[in-house]
Amino acid sequence: MVDTAERVPNAVSTTTPAPAVPEPGPVGASPRVDVEALGRQLLGDWAEARLASRRLAGRPEMQKQEGLSVAEHRKRVFEQLRLLVENGQVHRAFPKSVGGEEDNGGNIAAFEELVAADPSLQIKSGVQWGLFGAAVLHLGTERHHTAYLPAIMSLEVPGAFAMTETGHGSDVASIGTTATYDPETQEFVIDTPFRGAWKDYLGNAAVDATAAVVFAQLITQNVNHGVHAFYVPIRDANGDFLPGVGGEDDGQKGGLNGIDNGRLHFTGVRIPRTDLLNRYGDVAEDGTYTSPISSPGRRFFTMLGTLVQGRVSLDGSATIASKIALKIAITYADQRRQFTAGSDTDEEVLLDYQRHQRRLLPRLATTYAASFAHEVFLHKFDDVFSGVADTDTDRQDLETIAAALKPLSTWHALDTLQEAREACGGSGFLTENRLTSLRQDLDIWVTFEGDNNVLLQLVAKRLLTDYSRKFAKADAGALARYVVTQAAGKAYHGSGLRSVAQTVRDFGSTARAVNWLQEPSTQRELLTARVETMIATIAGRLRPASKLGKKAAADLFNAQQNDLIEAARAHGELLQWEAFTDALEDAPDEGTKQVLTWLRDLFGFGLIEKHLAWYLINGRLSPQRAQAVSAYIDRLLTRIRPHAVDLVDAFGYGPELVRAKIASGAEAERQAEARAYYAERRADGTLPPHEKSQKKR
Amino acid sequence: MVDTAERVPNAVSTTTPAPAVPEPGPVGASPRVDVEALGRQLLGDWAEARLASRRLAGRPEMQKQEGLSVAEHRKRVFEQLRLLVENGQVHRAFPKSVGGEEDNGGNIAAFEELVAADPSLQIKSGVQWGLFGAAVLHLGTERHHTAYLPAIMSLEVPGAFAMTETGHGSDVASIGTTATYDPETQEFVIDTPFRGAWKDYLGNAAVDATAAVVFAQLITQNVNHGVHAFYVPIRDANGDFLPGVGGEDDGQKGGLNGIDNGRLHFTGVRIPRTDLLNRYGDVAEDGTYTSPISSPGRRFFTMLGTLVQGRVSLDGSATIASKIALKIAITYADQRRQFTAGSDTDEEVLLDYQRHQRRLLPRLATTYAASFAHEVFLHKFDDVFSGVADTDTDRQDLETIAAALKPLSTWHALDTLQEAREACGGSGFLTENRLTSLRQDLDIWVTFEGDNNVLLQLVAKRLLTDYSRKFAKADAGALARYVVTQAAGKAYHGSGLRSVAQTVRDFGSTARAVNWLQEPSTQRELLTARVETMIATIAGRLRPASKLGKKAAADLFNAQQNDLIEAARAHGELLQWEAFTDALEDAPDEGTKQVLTWLRDLFGFGLIEKHLAWYLINGRLSPQRAQAVSAYIDRLLTRIRPHAVDLVDAFGYGPELVRAKIASGAEAERQAEARAYYAERRADGTLPPHEKSQKKR
CATH class of the missing domain: 1.10.540.10 (Acyl-CoA dehydrogenase/oxidase, N-terminal domain)
Structure with a gap:
């Protein structure tokens, strides 16, 4: 913990003393988590x-x-x-x-x-x-x-979803497979024109599927109406490919080997006109194309939008995997001992080490945030698909939420599974302890159903669109008024001047600086300001694009690509933070609420710490306050640590779902046996006197 | 790229204009990399x-x-x-x-x-x-x-290295296995006193080993002399355990399944006195213990130190895995196309996207740094083990280098293999493309042969020891003089005042600020200052420990643990940077040297960007300069991009070693076929006019 009294002289330190860091709640208070109620x-x-x-x-x-x-x-x-x-x-x-x-x-x-x-x-x-x-x-x-x-x-017809091709994954609109309408026979003819247009990575395609929904460029009367879906039988009752259909097994993968992924290609495969899945576009007997959506672009995105549920469920299942990983690693870390530190005889429990807390507890906080955000997301999905709230804007919002949350939770799952694996050492590497197996299976989560980087770009474009709708012809005055409006609303935007004032106030009133860390509005303001400022900055840099040629505009956009993706990530993180904050209101009791609030603060300040340079560069935090953020996180860790086991138990995954030997209590038994052995040796005097002497250098 | 002229008004931006960012070398110059010479x-x-x-x-x-x-x-x-x-x-x-x-x-x-x-x-x-x-x-x-x-x-006797136990991995000194000398029979009796003292995770132990080097507490005349190694036969010619020996198979693991890891335990297993491996400690026939090293602690660390080669080779092999991963991902990214951007017809090559460059090129720079650092490390190892330079200090230096570099390169390998896997999308997940398989096998690299977090703590303790030797009784004046001395030596230390001056100068002289980015000494100063300041700060915080009780001192130390590990990492990164910088002198020609220099700059500024908040908080960089760092990195990326394929080819791994279908040229062939198909359709007018229309929303 940072304590100004103990810091080395200025020469090798910051120029000004860091503000005192407050306790996150009364010292000595020990709230209780109601595990069952939190589980509900x-x-x-x-x-x-x-x-x-x-x-x-x-x-x-x-x-x-x-x-x-x-x-x-x-x-x-x-x-x-x-x-x-x-x-x-x-x-x-x-x-x-x-x-x-x-x-x-x-x-x-x-x-x-x-x-x-x-x-x-x-x-x-x-x-x-x-x-x-x-x-x-x-x-x-x-x-x-x-x-x-x-x-x-009934699974009588197992099927493949034949959208992705070897040559095109993220850019579905550019797939090469064609479905050309033949009015003479009233059939569509499905063709794969080149190797890159083979369908690829399709689950069920290598062995089981007897039919597929095939996405192809619909061509009729010599016009391409873009990507549409067709119902195409591919195998006969013996499991052999039907005439014109061919394929390959994708073979072994890095995980998910219970699924028979494979490739498919088509040569003059004819299907009835009526097997075009025709909700958003149809072809009459004579070959006339009609659609309830006139814009080909909007039609395409509407069709893809109906398939958003894949992203919803990956967000949820990735978060479940994170919960299981933390249940394993935190249970183990609360039992496993290694190295004596504060005693001559008793070894420390892993989870009492600061580093171990830093490795696991922020990930626990993020997992709670992801879990609460997923619940909000699932409601949004249910509202749209049940028709309760199903406007164009609702659907676009749903897709934006999906594109923001799925990348965050899937990357988080891989990161958490890996950190949990490492935190369990060699045990974590054994298949019997589950972590490597789960991680291998979930690896593909971050690139399938929308590559995470591509999805975040979609989010950023939506944010830019929203922004530019408001400021299409904005001048500096309009921007300033926007800032003031927003400040009066939910989020405060500091200007450059604000930063200077804040620094001055740090010196004038330590109390107010201290208070600042404990106000939840601080986190919201900082997280919101970052998203909005990043988008405004990028929008400003992109403004000349409209006057440029296609190539130059593309280059200008490309030069912002990394920042755009970071802005989208910040937006997703804010959604998670808001969901976590809303969930605090539903906490079952005050004790649980207190611990959840610390966890939310750990999540919020963890995000701020991760992006601390941005806050400093943009004048949102003074160096003193920036330093206090990390110190406050250290205090939150010590507050949350006693509740860590309760917090993973509340996930509600019993031994039949966790299935990791090291989280079964075996480690606690082993530790107890070893300690009993040493206690006995010590008591009867047969413990060799140099038991620990070789540890000192 | 940051350009002050295009930034949005101050209200949503920084308070002061960012300095102009220079080009990393003459615009239009196009150096050539001599792939073969760089390979040598x-x-x-x-x-x-x-x-x-x-x-x-x-x-x-x-x-x-x-x-x-x-x-x-x-x-x-x-x-x-x-x-x-x-x-x-x-x-x-x-x-x-x-x-x-x-x-x-x-x-x-x-x-x-x-x-x-x-x-x-x-x-x-x-x-x-x-x-x-x-x-x-x-x-x-x-x-x-x-x-x-x-x-x-000759492999006639396959053997296990029986050091780690289920209960003790990192803390080898606390293993439970005992070897008690029996003077009557002149034998050692090997025993496993409790379940946690079973030997565990031992390669060769599950099936193949017929003997083992067993580490145990050597007890003679009722005194424990600490951990020693014993040669112990464990299986007979039929592969059955010898009397008193038992064990278990560790079973399937997350990777490395070609190795039969297993557990061993011993009950009254007797071996001749002479099978104590007695270089650093011996027991006479009558049970008298002698050792050439009187301090038990030094003896223990000397014994462990002879086994440092495991860490040397993991550093090297992890870096080779990173090279293979980048060879695959960069070869693919240079051929694979997705989405049109700057043209109506031609899709962009993945590696031309800024985000893709940000994902792969900094990792390429780190891989070069790790490779050059490994060569220095290997020389140090060879010098010590050949006896060319084999003092106590040399051995300690070697161990510190090992403990600093092995964590960095093994974490880097996992990170690089994962990013490469994701950058290759679904293809990256197929086993035929190697990346998942390599990653699974290398997963354990980060926790075996010394857990990475534990190793970095050893480094930090060494840095603290060095520091406190210099300043055991230091007052503020001594520290200030240290700073001045260092400034006169290789590294400049700015004080708080320095930071203010720098900010002022940024406004006064843009030219000098620009120059600052191009001076290699800048990177060295910043990287060095961070290590030394962190250590000095932590040392200052730990100073009261000597006056505290064991528990309070342990708590104080624990509160610094995370910072300590970060300081050790910074030290390792500095070692890598210095090795990269030294290697520039050996570049085969000016063109290659120019490209390698950009790569070194990308590595150096990448580290500085990663820790930018620290530099801002500690007054080492003004907000303006901090912002310029990221902008300069963007420019370096565009300079290095045309040489990326040369830089991975120089690693010298041919198809028989890379063995990934997507890096075989297959992707380039597929892309060429698809482009030829579309060009033909366009030429003969049969290309449907709406080919791209569905992509616009």
């Missing part, structure tokens, strides 16, 4: 669906079996999909007309929890019902629902 | 050993075969070890008296390169000859060399 809060509004899915995920036959060959793992997961059907776990989102429940939120909540069983099982069921089935549901019309959904729901 | 420089002084090892690693029978079961992979790797023996690749470090070459540097260089074949092969050979064999060599004496080394070298 975390379960959220689709608690029943989650609990049902967890019960299923905890059954031995649903769990990932390690050490299987790729072929065996694929087979096991396919059988598990049948169990999902038998247990009625996969039909919540489908229309009541075909036996579903039209429960979009509950469907996603249940689906996410399957990650605890086996991520391959989760993603393969996502391919079958969340992509293949959902494409028929959302892009098709009544005739497709009646004809195809029952067999898809 | 990178090979370093043990080039022949490296090339021989690469030739071996490139042979099909030495390569990792993916998709094997754990049992099959173990078997294959064991056979590969035989091939290493047959090819004379593993005896370079052993004494000439038993057929070795006493070539320590060459041995490590050759060993490191095996990572390109299969990391399991590398590490299993490291267990056999670098740990098990090296322990007999360095901790044993002539009688052990004669009796045991030939069979170890």
